Amino acid sequence: MSTSFSVADVAKHNKPTDLYIVVDEDVYDLTNFQDNHPGGKKILQRVAGKDASKQFWKYHNESILKKYKAQLQVGSLDSKKVEAAAPPPPAPEEQNDKSEKVVPSSEPGQVVVPAPGPAAAEETAEAMDAFGSLIPFADPNWYQSYHSPYYNESHAALRAEVREWVDNELEPYVTEWDEAKRVPEKIYKQMGEKGYLAGLMGVHYDAKMTKNTVKSVPPEKWDLFHEMLLTDELSRTGSGGLVWNLIGGFGIGCPPLVKFGKKPLVNRILPDILNGDKRICLAITEPDAGSDVANLTCEAKLSEDGKHYIVNGEKKWITNGIWCDYFTTAVRTGTPESGMNGISVLLIERTEGVSTRKMDCQGVWSSGTTYITFEDVKVPVENLIGKENQGFKVIMTNFNHERIGIIIQCLRFSRVCFEECVKYANKRKTFGQKLINHPVIRLKLAHMARQIESSYSWLENLVYQCQRMGETEAMLRLGGAIAGLKAQATTTFEFCTKEAAQIFGGLAYSRGGQGGKVERLYRDTLAYKIPGGSEEIMLDLSIRQSMRVHKALGMKL
Numbered sequence: 030m031s032t033s034f035s036v037a038d039v040a041k042h043n044k045p046t047d048l049y050i051v052v053d054e055d056v057y058d059l060t061n062f063q064d065n066h067p068g069g070k071k072i073l074q075r076v077a078g079k080d081a082s083k084q085f086w087k088y089h090n091e092s093i094l095k096k097y098k099a100q101l102q103v104g105s106l107d108s109k110k111v112e113a114a115a116p117p118p119p120a121p122e123e124q125n126d127k128s129e130k131v132v133p134s135s136e137p138g139q140v141v142v143p144a145p146g147p148a149a150a151e152e153t154a155e156a157m158d159a160f161g162s163l164i165p166f167a168d169p170n171w172y173q174s175y176h177s178p179y180y181n182e183s184h185a186a187l188r189a190e191v192r193e194w195v196d197n198e199l200e201p202y203v204t205e206w207d208e209a210k211r212v213p214e215k216i217y218k219q220m221g222e223k224g225y226l227a228g229l230m231g232v233h234y235d236a237k238m239t240k241n242t243v244k245s246v247p248p249e250k251w252d253l254f255h256e257m258l259l260t261d262e263l264s265r266t267g268s269g270g271l272v273w274n275l276i277g278g279f280g281i282g283c284p285p286l287v288k289f290g291k292k293p294l295v296n297r298i299l300p301d302i303l304n305g306d307k308r309i310c311l312a313i314t315e316p317d318a319g320s321d322v323a324n325l326t327c328e329a330k331l332s333e334d335g336k337h338y339i340v341n342g343e344k345k346w347i348t349n350g351i352w353c354d355y356f357t358t359a360v361r362t363g364t365p366e367s368g369m370n371g372i373s374v375l376l377i378e379r380t381e382g383v384s385t386r387k388m389d390c391q392g393v394w395s396s397g398t399t400y401i402t403f404e405d406v407k408v409p410v411e412n413l414i415g416k417e418n419q420g421f422k423v424i425m426t427n428f429n430h431e432r433i434g435i436i437i438q439c440l441r442f443s444r445v446c447f448e449e450c451v452k453y454a455n456k457r458k459t460f461g462q463k464l465i466n467h468p469v470i471r472l473k474l475a476h477m478a479r480q481i482e483s484s485y486s487w488l489e490n491l492v493y494q495c496q497r498m499g500e501t502e503a504m505l506r507l508g509g510a511i512a513g514l515k516a517q518a519t520t521t522f523e524f525c526t527k528e529a530a531q532i533f534g535g536l537a538y539s540r541g542g543q544g545g546k547v548e549r550l551y552r553d554t555l556a557y558k559i560p561g562g563s564e565e566i567m568l569d570l571s572i573r574q575s576m577r578v579h580k581a582l583g584m585k586l
């Protein structure tokens with residue numbers, strides 16, 4: 030924006046018919062906007078021609094300016110300096126005597142420099158430049174120049190790439206999309222164009238099937254921490270609906286196709302899916318069967334000529350279903366009594382007999398939760414994923430990946446609540462004090478932070494295990510721990526939304542505005558506590574599965 034104004038210039042635009050204001054040295058023409066201003070026009074007229082930065086920040090957060098800047102900004106004050114490059118992070122303080130050993134101590138007031146652990150000697154353990162808001166616990170601590178054995182420069186590059194997209198093109202519009210209960214199709218398409226879809230399958234990055242690869246990370250360097258980071262950064266939007274819209278169907282519907290689909294089928298449909306031209310989802314749950322997969326009733330009968338399955342049945346709560354071209358579907362090919370030994374997985378294409386209807390739900394509004402009916406749908410036998418009657422294995426293999434995705438989202442959403450609270454508590458005053466100065470508010474923040482950080486460390490450890498183990502070993506050995514962490518992440522998420530809502534008060538009760546993210550996330554919690562294995566089933570499984578595995582490993586009781 031090139032037009033330059035003096036303070037005196039702006040002061041002339043001080044009437045309802047000609048209304049300028051200044052926010053952070055940028056000049057906005059609100060003459061035509063004032064009638065549509067949700068906060069009222071009189072409040073704007075009172076600051077007409079003036080610097081209204083203080084009032085503006087009292088009532089809004091950053092996303093408002095991002096959204097309205099292009100429409101309303103007419104220039105800047107002549108006093109505004111061109112933004113300087115970000116200063117380099119402060120150098121770590123030199124120790125006076127480098128040979129002196131500093132022994133960790135819990136004595137108050139004594140500076141403790143922890144001795145580097147074995148991993149700190151590795152190249153990847155070098156602390157990287159600080160990134161983000163630097164609000165403690167609002168980002169994983171390797172963003173804030175703390176050491177970590179898990180990340181290197183390629184993770185930092187991806188982090189910057191995704192954050193730029195999220196901050197400028199997603200976050201300012203998320204509330205609008207959530208209310209509209211859909212996300213513009215071009216955003217999903219961009220997920221394909223940016224190469225992100227190909228990196229979200231919990232398998233090696235599939236560069237053969239798509240010409241679109243991630244700009245900042247070569248496919249051969251892509252690992253599970255890149256995948257985790259991508260989901261994590263997308264979740265900064267504070268909308269389960271958006272994240273599920275973009276990865277909720279694909280992230281669980283596509284991996285079974287890639288891992289167990291027959292080559293001709295994969296070659297035919299995967300490129301369009303990875304490029305974001307076609308959409309896929311996972312259809313397992315039924316009106317009468319959720320976590321209890323062995324009781325599915327949607328049936329697939331082989332046609333007399335043996336060329337097709339004829340599918341009849343219903344699927345419920347299917348993420349993205351209304352927009353999908355392909356449905357990775359669990360069906361019963363065995364007898365009604367065959368339990369888990371009579372389940373198969375079919376790739377059903379949107380064709381005659383497939384109907385989808387949107388369901389109204391408490392949360393994740395823009396994710397497209399769907400009810401599906403299959404009525405005499407003809408599915409070629411070539412579309413069988415895995416082996417007939419052995420679909421249970423395909424489904425089970427998928428669960429760890431699905432649950433890790435849920436965990437990543439829950440923990441970032443918890444951080445979003447925490448970050449929103451810290452920012453708000455540092456500006457909102459009650460009883461003559463900023464909220465942050467009230468111990469009761471700090472107590473809430475502390476309980477949020479301790480749960481987020483401990484859960485996140487467990488997550489990093491499990492992602493690392495997944496990376497080092499083969500798929501089958503990971504499925505067997507980590508299933509219990511991942512189930513336990515899913516329950517830990519969903520309870521943390523629920524706790525954080527509840528506490529954040531209390532801190533925001535009325536602003537988290539009404540929709541949109543400063544408490545908008547907290548209000549939305551509060552509504553989204555059940556969409557995480559129930560699907561992918563409910564909290565209760567997860568807790569039980571975490572012990573059952575771990576006991577079974579450790580018995581096999583030689584557990585001594």
Ligand code: HEM
Pocket residue numbers: 050052057059066067068069072073076081084085088089090093097101536541542543
């Ligand atoms: C560039 C200028 C401005 C824009 C684009 C703008 C936009 C908005 C929007 C979209 C909302 C709805 C809530 C939200 O989404 O956050 C809102 C609410 C509000 N605005 Fe503004 N606004 C501007 C300037 C101002 C100024 C200068 C003041 C005060 C002098 C103000 C006071 C308010 C108030 C009191 C509310 C209602 C807050 C609430 O519901 O808690 N706005 N504004």
